[in-house]
Amino acid sequence: MSGRRFAAMSRFNVVSLALGFAFLYLPIVILVIYSFNASQLVTVWGGWSLRWYTAFFNDEAMLAAAATSLRVAAVSATLAAVLGTLAALALVRGERFKGRTLFSGMLYAPLVMPEVITGLSLLLLFVALGAERGFWTVTIAHTTLTMCFVAVIVQSRLGSIDRSLEEAAMDLGCGPVKAFVAVTLPLIAPAIAAGWMLAFTLSLDDLVIASFTTGPGSATLPIRIYSEVRLGVKPEINAICALIIGAVTLAIVTASLAAKLSSRRGGNAAPM
Amino acid sequence: MSARNIFTRPARLAAIAPYGWMVLFFLVPFGFVLKLSLSQVANAQPPYLPVFDLGAGWQALVAAVSALSLDNFRLLLSDNLYLSSGLRSLTVAATATALLLAIGYPIAYAMSRLPRRWQPLAMIMVIVPFWTSFLIRVYAWINILQHDGLLNQVLLTLHIVSEPVVWLSTDTAMYVGMVYSYLPFMILPLYATLSKLDPALLEAAADLGSSPLQSFWRVTLPLSLPGIGAGALLCFIPLVGEFVIPDLLAGSDSLMIGQTLWLEFFTNRDWPVAAATAVMLLAILLLPLVIYDRFQRRQMVRS
Amino acid sequence: MEALSETTPQASAGAALPLLRIDAVGKRFGGFTAVDDLSLDIKAGEFFALLGPSGCGKTTLLRMLAGFETPESGRILLNGEDVASMPPHRRPVNMMFQSYALFPHLNVRDNIAFGLRRAGVSRVEINARVAELVALVRLEGLEKRRPEQLSGGQRQRVALARAVARRPRLLLLDEPLAALDKKLRDSTQRELLALQRKLGLTFIVVTHDQEEAMTLADRIGVMNAGRLVQVATPRQLYEEPRSRWVAEFVGDINIVEGRIEARDAGRLRVTTQGAGVLTALAPRGLGDVADVCVAIRPEKIRLSQRAPADNAGASTINRLEGTIADVNYLGSASSYTIALDGGATLRASLANAARVNADAYAVGQRVTAWFAPDDCVVLDR
Numbered sequence: 042m043s044g045r046r047f048a049a050m051s052r053f054n055v056v057s058l059a060l061g062f063a064f065l066y067l068p069i070v071i072l073v074i075y076s077f078n079a080s081q082l083v084t085v086w087g088g089w090s091l092r093w094y095t096a097f098f099n100d101e102a103m104l105a106a107a108a109t110s111l112r113v114a115a116v117s118a119t120l121a122a123v124l125g126t127l128a129a130l131a132l133v134r135g136e137r138f139k140g141r142t143l144f145s146g147m148l149y150a151p152l153v154m155p156e157v158i159t160g161l162s163l164l165l166l167f168v169a170l171g172a173e174r175g176f177w178t179v180t181i182a183h184t185t186l187t188m189c190f191v192a193v194i195v196q197s198r199l200g201s202i203d204r205s206l207e208e209a210a211m212d213l214g215c216g217p218v219k220a221f222v223a224v225t226l227p228l229i230a231p232a233i234a235a236g237w238m239l240a241f242t243l244s245l246d247d248l249v250i251a252s253f254t255t256g257p258g259s260a261t262l263p264i265r266i267y268s269e270v271r272l273g274v275k276p277e278i279n280a281i282c283a284l285i286i287g288a289v290t291l292a293i294v295t296a297s298l299a300a301k302l303s304s305r306r307g308g309n310a311a312p313m
Numbered sequence: 314m315s316a317r318n319i320f321t322r323p324a325r326l327a328a329i330a331p332y333g334w335m336v337l338f339f340l341v342p343f344g345f346v347l348k349l350s351l352s353q354v355a356n357a358q359p360p361y362l363p364v365f366d367l368g369a370g371w372q373a374l375v376a377a378v379s380a381l382s383l384d385n386f387r388l389l390l391s392d393n394l395y396l397s398s399g400l401r402s403l404t405v406a407a408t409a410t411a412l413l414l415a416i417g418y419p420i421a422y423a424m425s426r427l428p429r430r431w432q433p434l435a436m437i438m439v440i441v442p443f444w445t446s447f448l449i450r451v452y453a454w455i456n457i458l459q460h461d462g463l464l465n466q467v468l469l470t471l472h473i474v475s476e477p478v479v480w481l482s483t484d485t486a487m488y489v490g491m492v493y494s495y496l497p498f499m500i501l502p503l504y505a506t507l508s509k510l511d512p513a514l515l516e517a518a519a520d521l522g523s524s525p526l527q528s529f530w531r532v533t534l535p536l537s538l539p540g541i542g543a544g545a546l547l548c549f550i551p552l553v554g555e556f557v558i559p560d561l562l563a564g565s566d567s568l569m570i571g572q573t574l575w576l577e578f579f580t581n582r583d584w585p586v587a588a589a590t591a592v593m594l595l596a597i598l599l600l601p602l603v604i605y606d607r608f609q610r611r612q613m614v615r616s
Numbered sequence: 617m618e619a620l621s622e623t624t625p626q627a628s629a630g631a632a633l634p635l636l637r638i639d640a641v642g643k644r645f646g647g648f649t650a651v652d653d654l655s656l657d658i659k660a661g662e663f664f665a666l667l668g669p670s671g672c673g674k675t676t677l678l679r680m681l682a683g684f685e686t687p688e689s690g691r692i693l694l695n696g697e698d699v700a701s702m703p704p705h706r707r708p709v710n711m712m713f714q715s716y717a718l719f720p721h722l723n724v725r726d727n728i729a730f731g732l733r734r735a736g737v738s739r740v741e742i743n744a745r746v747a748e749l750v751a752l753v754r755l756e757g758l759e760k761r762r763p764e765q766l767s768g769g770q771r772q773r774v775a776l777a778r779a780v781a782r783r784p785r786l787l788l789l790d791e792p793l794a795a796l797d798k799k800l801r802d803s804t805q806r807e808l809l810a811l812q813r814k815l816g817l818t819f820i821v822v823t824h825d826q827e828e829a830m831t832l833a834d835r836i837g838v839m840n841a842g843r844l845v846q847v848a849t850p851r852q853l854y855e856e857p858r859s860r861w862v863a864e865f866v867g868d869i870n871i872v873e874g875r876i877e878a879r880d881a882g883r884l885r886v887t888t889q890g891a892g893v894l895t896a897l898a899p900r901g902l903g904d905v906a907d908v909c910v911a912i913r914p915e916k917i918r919l920s921q922r923a924p925a926d927n928a929g930a931s932t933i934n935r936l937e938g939t940i941a942d943v944n945y946l947g948s949a950s951s952y953t954i955a956l957d958g959g960a961t962l963r964a965s966l967a968n969a970a971r972v973n974a975d976a977y978a979v980g981q982r983v984t985a986w987f988a989p990d991d992c993v994v995l996d997r
Contacts, residue, residue, distance in 0.1 A: 052439075054423035058435070061420035065442045065496065068453035071463060075456065082461070090502050124331040131328030134320045144328060147335040150602070153547060155554020157571045158591050161578065162342030165588070169345055185338045185383040188331065207320070217319050249556055263448050270452055270561065279456070282449040287444050288511075297437065301589075516684055517717035519704040521731030522782065531730075535721045 056270060069286060073222030076279035097194035103281070109244055110262040113176065117183035124184070125191025125240075126233055130221075132192070133199045141245055151189045167254065174256030181243040182254040190243065191236030197272035199225070199227035232302055238296065242289065320601035345593075349588035351381035361584050362556075385589035393575060399597060402570040405484075405559075410492040413548050414541065416492060417499035422533075424500070425507035432508065433471065436501075443497040451490050451561055458486050487563035491552060499544040506540025507533075518559075539612070546605045553601075554594050570594050633696055635660040635818055636681070636786060641690035641700075643676055650676040651687070652842035658786075658820065663812050664754045665821045666832035669865070673842040674822045681820065682711045696787065705734070710784040714791045716775040718763040724750070724774050725759040731782045737877050749777040752811070776808075780815060793828055805831050826866050830854070838862055854913075860995045861869050863911045870917070870962050873909045873997055883932065884994055886910055890960030895932045895989045907997045914965035916991040919952065919977060920984045934984045936962070940977050952977055954985055 076094070081089030097103055128148055142169070145156055154312060163182045202225060210220035248263040255261065260279075269275055339532045366438050389395040424435045442450065458480035465477040510533060518528040541575045554573035563569075568576070570590060578587035634657035636687050641763035643651040651673045660662050666674040679685045681692065683704030692700040696756055699707055710731070718727050727747055727847045732742045753773040763771055772792070779787055792808065809832060825831050829836050830850040836846045843864045860871065874888030882896045886908060894910050902908070938956035945968075952964045962985055977983060 051426075053419070054426050054510050057419035058423040058427075061416070061423070062438060062528060064416075064493070065439070068450065068457055069442060070454060071444060072449070072453045096524070124334055127327040128331035131331070134324035134326075135328060138325050138328070140332070144332055144335075145610065146606050147339055148331070148608065151339065153602070153605060154551035155551055155556075155571060155594060155598075157556055157574045158346075159339075161340075161574070161587060161591050162319050162346045165339065165345035165349055165584075166338070166342040182336060185334070188334070192331075211319070217323050221320070221323070242444045242446075246448065248448055263446075266448055266452070267557075270448075270455065276529050278452060280448070282452065285449060286445045290441065293437070293441060293444065436749050457968075511715070511717065513713050513717040514719060516682075516704070517711075517713055517719070518730070519684075519777075520682060520711045521729075521778070522734035524705055530681055532719060532721075595687065 043063045073283045074127075074285060075276070076283035078276065081276055093276045096277045097280050097284070100277070101263070103258075103277075106260045106265040107281075109176070113180050113183060113251075113261060114241045114244035117180045117187060117244045118237050120180070120184040121187040121191050121240040124239040125188045125236055126195050126229075128188065128192040129195035129199055135198055147302055148189050148192055150213040151186050153195070156247070157184075157250035160250040163250070174254060175259040178256065179251050179259060179261065181246060182250050183240075186247070186250060187240035187243050190239050191233070192296045195229055195237065197233045198229050202228055208304045225263055236249070236298070238292065245285075255279075269299055314418055346588050346591050348381070349585055350592045351383065352383055352588075353380075353384070354583045354585050354587045355383070359581055385586050386526070386593075388586065390595055394568075398568045398570050398573045401567055402553045402594075403597065403612065405487070405491075405569060406549050406555075409488055409495070409552050410545050410549045411494055412488060412492050413546065415498040415570065417496055417503055417543075417544065420496075421500045421503035421507055425510070425535055431432065436504070439497050439504075441498050447494055448492055448557065451486065454490050454493060455561060458489070482563065482564040484563055487559050489561045491555070491557040494558060495548045498547045502543035502547060503537065503540040504522050506537050506543075510536055542608060543612070545600060546608060549599050550598055550605060554599060570597075634658055635695060637691075638677075638681075639691040639693060639803060641677070641687040641692060643673075643680060643685060643687050649842050653681070653690070654790065654839075654842070654844050655690075656837060656844060656847065657903075658818065661816055662834045663819045663821070663832055665823060665829035665836045666827040666839060667823060667836050667866075668839035669824060672839040674839050675790065677839075678711075680821065681786070682788055684711055686712065708782075708784050708937060709786045709788065709792065710779045710782060711788040711860050712775050712779040712792055714794060716763075716771050718774055718778075720763055720904055722754060723760050724766070725761050726736050727763070728778045728781055730778065735782060742994065745781060749781055749827055752814075753774055753777045753807075769804070770793055770817045771803065772796070776811070777890070780811075780817065783815075783817075785818065787817050787819050789819060790822060791823055793823070793825070795839070801828075815828055830866075837867065840865075855993075857993065857995065859913070860909055860911070860997065863993065863995060868914055868965075869962065869975045870912045870914065871914075871958055873907075873908050874978040876908055877904050877993075883989060884908075888958075888960070888996065888997070890958045891936055891956055891962075894934050894957050895994070896992045897989055899994050902996070905996055909997045910986055910992050910994055912962075912992040914951065914963045915949075915967075917962060917964035917985050917987050919954075919964055919966065920986065921977075933986055934989065934991050935984055936991070937982070937984050940979050940981045940983055943977065943979055950976070952983075954983060956985070 077086055077089050077091070079090030079092060128144075131138075132141075132145060133149075160182070163178075164174075164187070167178050172178060186241075206224050207217075207220045210224045211217065215223060246263060247261075248267055251261045251264055252267075255264065266278060266281065291298060349361060350600060355361055420439075424432060427435055435465055450591070455462075459465075460477055460479070460481070462480075463475075468474045468478065469476075492594070514532055514536075515528050519531050521523070523531065553569075554571045554574075555569060559569045559572055561573070570593070574587050574590045577583045577590060634659040636656075638654060638656040638658075641651055641654050642649070642944070654673075654677065666677060668674045676685060676760055680687050682702070683699070683702060690700070690749050691698045694708070699709075709773075710712065719730065722730065728746050729742050732745060737745070746759075750759060753776055755770065755773055755777070758766065758770065763774070766774065772795075776792075778791075787806075793804055796804060803826065808819075819832075821829070821832055830853075835847060835849055836853050838853065840861060846853060846862050853862070853866055857866065863869050864871065872888045872891045872894070873893070874886040874891075877885040877887050877893070879885075879898060881900050884896050886894050886896060888894055888910060896910055900919045935959065936956050937952075938954040938958075940952055941955040941961070942953035944953075946950040947968070949965050949967050952966065954962045954964060957961060964985060
């Protein structure tokens with residue numbers, strides 16, 4: 042039984058938590074509300090309206106940018122998930138190998154490296170290689186950035202899995218690779234999925250790297266939003282933002298429900 | 314070191330693809346940045362000289378190498394604009410990190426004190442804003458802080474001020490945006506460390522005569538230092554090179570390094586100077602990056 | 617209401633006040649009653665054990681004494697002063713935690729000195745006391761080590777030194793020997809006893825291991841489902857259990873159910889199911905119950921290969937015939953399971969007093985099991 046006296050929430054804690062979450066959510070909530078504002082001005086509330094949503098769906102340039110963003114995000118997230126999982130595997134199970142320090146250093150650096158640096162350096166690479174800048178250059182750039190996020194998530198999950206499960210599989214006749222695929226992979230699948238979603242979001246969201254590495258005709262949504270926002274607040278942007286927020290919330294809710302469902306069915310047998 | 318374990322070899326093989334990718338798309342490009350920083354701007358495609366053309370023969374290569382110079386760095390170090398932007402970046406990042414720590418620690422602490430079954434929900438609630446687009450979140454603040462935005466409306470209605478306050482294009486707005494965007498990066502490592510704290514330790518401290526405040530100071534805080542370190546590094550390093558937030562929220566009288574880099578590249582079309590700025594930024598971040606790397610390795614060994 | 621404790625202090629004036637008086641203390645968690653109207657007196661300088669199965673409330677009671685839980689009803693009087701609502705850091709009570717709870721960021725020295733520093737003791741004094749304690753628990757040379765660099769036994773000694781550093785009136789120990797292996801447990805038991813006598817402190821130990829309780833304690837309080845079932849010395853607890861539950865909880869025992877046939881001259885004749893008619897001492901305070909059980913400890917049962925003599929009926933010794941069903945060799949003793957002719961099963965324990973045991977019994981052998989009326993106890997069924 043936990044020490045009740047010490048687990049009790051002091052008033053200070055409750056206030057911190059309340060204020061903290063209010064701070065995090067209020068701006069977003071306000072944004073969503075204003076996306077339904079019939080009036081163009083922020084000072085006036087013109088009633089509920091969907092006009093900005095219709096404006097967005099009629100805006101060809103915006104829609105094209107949104108489509109590009111989604112395609113880039115999907116492809117780069119998938120690539121990042123594969124590469125990131127392989128990297129996590131190497132780091133957790135590979136013991137010591139030559140170049141491991143460099144490897145882990147390279148893997149963790151993009152987590153903190155300022156995006157202007159990675160963006161510029163990738164662009165220079167593409168220029169030197171003579172590659173045409175467009176869909177693929179942005180995708181490659183995003184994969185490079187998000188791979189490390191996937192690696193971090195998968196690595197922590199992989200490290201906490203009971204090794205004796207794989208050993209049991211091998212005892213029963215699987216080779217090491219088969220044991221990994223049959224036993225460990227299903228157990229880390231939720232982590233890989235979470236990593237994919239994170240990579241997807243980061244790619245969808247990225248402005249700086251995309252600005253450096255994109256080419257004509259491949260503008261992503263953040264690039265378009267940014268150029269509009271520089272000129273001042275536009276209500277149409279509110280609608281786009283609200284749509285993205287809605288989509289992300291839906292995705293997270295579905296994902297957590299799916300996770301809860303699968304664990305209830307007993308799919309996840311590994312000790313946490 | 315031979316493979317101690319039957320899994321070691323296949324695991325090492327798995328490293329090949331990501332390793333190769335990162336070398337090609339992360340490491341090698343830095344070489345290009347360095348080379349470009351030593352070049353000159355030119356009215357050509359690509360807009361710099363010299364260009365290393367491996368097909369042009371050895372002589373051309375030698376000539377190209379001798380055309381490299383440190384002129385760009387001389388410019389950066391002599392011109393006040395660049396020096397002050399470097400200094401400003403460091404001070405802003407440090408201030409923002411301190412603010413993030415001051416605001417994030419109580420939240421992370423409160424989260425770790427929640428009953429166990431509420432903690433995953435609290436974590437999701439911290440992460441969800443993070444997943445809704447960085448740009449959106451900055452933009453949300455523009456919405457609120459603009460001249461006739463919500464904040465001013467509230468202040469005016471409550472008669473706290475008599476006329477709208479200028480919030481945008483100030484350092485205040487920039488700090489608000491920075492804290493808002495980076496808060497999850499500070500909260501999550503702090504929460505991870507705080508939630509692993511054994512409650513029996515606090516009971517033992519109390520049993521030995523330590524008041525709640527003393528227990529926090531002498532037991533909780535020292536044991537949460539790894540989390541503080543991780544959070545601080547995760548925020549400080551990218552903040553130094555931050556572009557979007559100062560560009561949209563801060564005034565234009567003084568710039569951070571990320572902004573000068575962007576300016577040089579996109580507005581002045583001076584790629585070499587932009588590259589030199591990138592090198593300067595990397596140099597500034599070298600020490601924090603090394604600390605961060607050490608930190609990561611120690612954490613991996615611990616787990 | 618029968619007095620639970622055989623050693624309740626006299627209620628007359630002039631009797632010494634107990635160091636600790638737990639007075640009708642109760643605690644519930646939601647719908648679950650952890651401690652139910654519990655009263656207990658603990659004398660200064662005694663080594664007391666709270667013994668009971670998991671979930672009986674002994675840990676909750678201990679935590680209330682330390683101050684980590686607040687009782688909903690009742691008082692906790694320490695030297696006459698009610699400390700029930702006093703926060704832990706102000707009580708002159710210290711605790712040794714089951715997990716030791718050593719501060720990982722401090723070395724051995726600083727762990728031990730922690731409480732002294734909070735008490736504002738001068739640095740010179742702290743150094744002296746810590747040195748004294750380190751010598752007391754025999755950890756010299758390890759002062760600069762961190763907990764992670766110590767063995768389990770060493771950590772335990774640090775925890776102990778830390779807990780006695782402030783010379784508390786009362787020291788609480790939460791399952792102190794649970795994490796140790798057998799050999800270490802035995803030596804630590806002796807050390808704890810020696811330490812308690814040397815320092816003259818009052819110890820309260822919480823444990824589920826009755827062997828531990830019997831070795832360490834002057835008196836044992838047995839708890840079940842939040843209540844104190846019996847408070848007695850180890851001998852009284854073992855030889856004079858007050859209820860069937862206590863008899864079965866403390867040590868191994870044979871229980872045979874039956875009805876009282878006759879009483880005379882302080883003896884009872886009990887007709888049992890499966891063991892014939894037994895003669896036993898009439899216990900004090902049994903009342904008018906007729907349905908009872910007879911309880912005999914395995915070591916009190918003797919075995920004989922000879923059939924009882926014909927004039928056996930004159931003696932009051934209980935003789936039962938049966939066949940050996942199982943033999944378990946345990947080193948210092950052997951345990952024999954006897955299937956009685958009457959149908960019941962008895963377990964007898966005989967010391968292996970000779971190295972080459974010419975009298976050892978084998979499975980299938982016919983034996984007579986016998987014990988005196990004094991050696992068994994009659995309890996309410």
